[in-house]
Amino acid sequence: MSRGALAFGLLLPALAVAATPDPALRNFVACPIVRDTASVPCWLAEYQGELYFLTLQADVSAPVNPPWLGHRVLVEGKRSDKPRICGGIVLEPVHLSVVAEPDASCNTMLPAEDRYNLTFDPPRPPGPSGGRLAFNTLPMPSAPADVKREPKSFTMTYDFNGMVNFKTPFQLAPVLELAKAMSASRIEITGHRSAALLSDGTVLQERPDLAQRRAEQIAELLRGAGLTVPAYEVRWVQEAPPPDGVGDYRHRQVEIVVLP
């Protein structure tokens, strides 16, 4: 684990943790494994000799997007009592963050086997969606009809060590539209970063400058999208909150407040 973890984030010795961690938590960094099925592929990962189910192949708008072969993945999940899927213990909820540095050793593709057929209909088949749209239709948002001239808060979420990505447009477009409709005078942006407590007691820290970079990037994106009139107040919280292994992912965020 150490090589990937060192490339991924700062590896720190276990910090004092206030309470005994939930024994069902499974937080670890590992190579993802993809298993083919007669339908959509399953994504799995192995930790301490046990196989865990992470997610199915899905769509852009899926709550959990599959990881990448060729990269390790930070898994932050909780062991559930649900029946195994594709041979793996189901982690639910689960948060996945792809490690940016390539790792060619992460290259396991398992063939389909009858015993691992899905016992349920996946959200969509591997080809075109079967009569349903592939994912929610999200046309360009129009300006809200009745805009209350009062401060409104938004939260941008991130993967571990992540900046904006393919999910950003759907989170940031409403901010832009509201600010334009409200003729916002000020936008307050606060960046945060996190630490992640792994099940083996290791703590991973996001990059030290990430809170600042996240906040500044959001301001840059809003200005770049034409929102140049409001005054921007950009700040960041340099220190990551002490990790607890439960909700560490929540601290990977940027808060945006739009003010009239």
Added chain:
Amino acid sequence: MTRPRAFIAIAAASSLLSLLAIPPAGTTDLPDRWWGPGEGRSWPNALDYSNDSGTSRVLLTGSALATRGHPFFEPLGASGRACVTCHQPADGMSLSATTARERWKATQGKDPLFAAVDGSNCPNLPQTDAASHSLLLERGLIRVALPWPPRGADGKPMDPEFTIEVVRDPTGCNGSPVYGLYSPDPRISVYRRPRPVANTKYTTHENFGVLPFIGKNGLPATRDPDTGRPSVMNLMADARFPTLRTQAVDAAATHLQMQTPLTRAQQDAIFDFESRVYVAQAVDRRAGSLTEADGPSGLGPQALQKGEAGVLGNNTTRWVIPMENKWKTLPRGADEAVNARNAARESIQRGHDVYMFRTFWIRDSMHLNSVGLGNPTKRTCATCHGMHLTGMDTANGWMDIGTTNLPWASEVPLNPWNTARPELPLFKVTCKERVPPHPFLGRVIYTQDPGRALISGRCNDVGTIVIQQLRGLSARAPYFSNGSASTLRAVVDYYDRRYNIGYSEQEKEDLTNFLGAL
């Protein structure tokens, strides 16, 4: 092989018309396929031109167009070209390499198409020598000289995420002290196919997937300077211009060498024309008419004319190319000609089914595997080529499938027994330490064309090219932005190799026939 095109057109048309009772498509100007600048011909509502797969049709909505004085058709600049020079109706409103060779032969290289500025491998080469125009003659490529470093939205040089070096340049242009990367006005010359100016309501839609921020990476989308609205960023190989008007202004200044900017009235006239033109294959030489009233509803140019733009077709409700299984199983009888036609139609239908339903593993393709689908993802052609009726991406559509990036780009095998040598430049891109490495190619990338990255300056965009519309393909070989696939079969073979698909020979043939019928 040079096709006797006029005769093919006339013979094929007359035999098909008699066999299939196809009504004439309208006035045609056969056999005069070439539309030269300033000819002043009238552009009718329908133009039919033969190609190796049959006949393509260009529809013009509204009234016929008098081209005399129209800025799309007049030589407005020093190059002597007009827009129509590289957007020929017989070539699906693009330009085929075959046509380029025919123009060279017909004019001994004096046609404005071969203007030194971008119709040759480099302006400093001897212009009367065909070898100086080899990329245009052999691959249908036009030189595009882009500034380095790239310019930001404010027009100022940006600090790109990567450095770039010239590893190889058979054209000599990138090493030229006048035109190259190390010249006083540093530029990178890449060589790209002209894109078809047709079906533009699909390439410029404001429907599904068009947001203020780019769906691939969350960065701000370009915006229409007239309306302030975000653009779909599916124009051109690198999406560097947001609208038809802004593209026309640039093309007039660069390709036409116009000394003054296009006037607003000229822009409007070009926009009006480009918004009215629809192109698709109308007749397949074996399957016959593709536009019969009771045939598949997604074939033929009228489907595009009537269709809704910017709709996701990667589903079994709207479909990418609706065919309604009309040609799934067709009868056989005593008439061998009809039997052969029906067999060809069934092949097109099977090709459609391969396109929609034949899964394979798509791996290490930037802006596909990186946008939430996982790497690899088990999908089909229609996953990326998903826009209803065109097979483009509905959202901002640049992607790296390896056509320009090594190790997947087609390269000449170098060995003592092969006299062929590389034709395209090769660049070494090194992602700077301040950014993560390219997720699938690492920190050092070798590429024939950095694609979108020459505009965005982003490491992850190296080799990404905007997905092309799939209509009128038979009229405009070769394929891919660098002209590396000479036929549609070569396109299919490329995908088979790139993604280790393992298509059967039947699947390859059917898919090729389907693409040829679009």
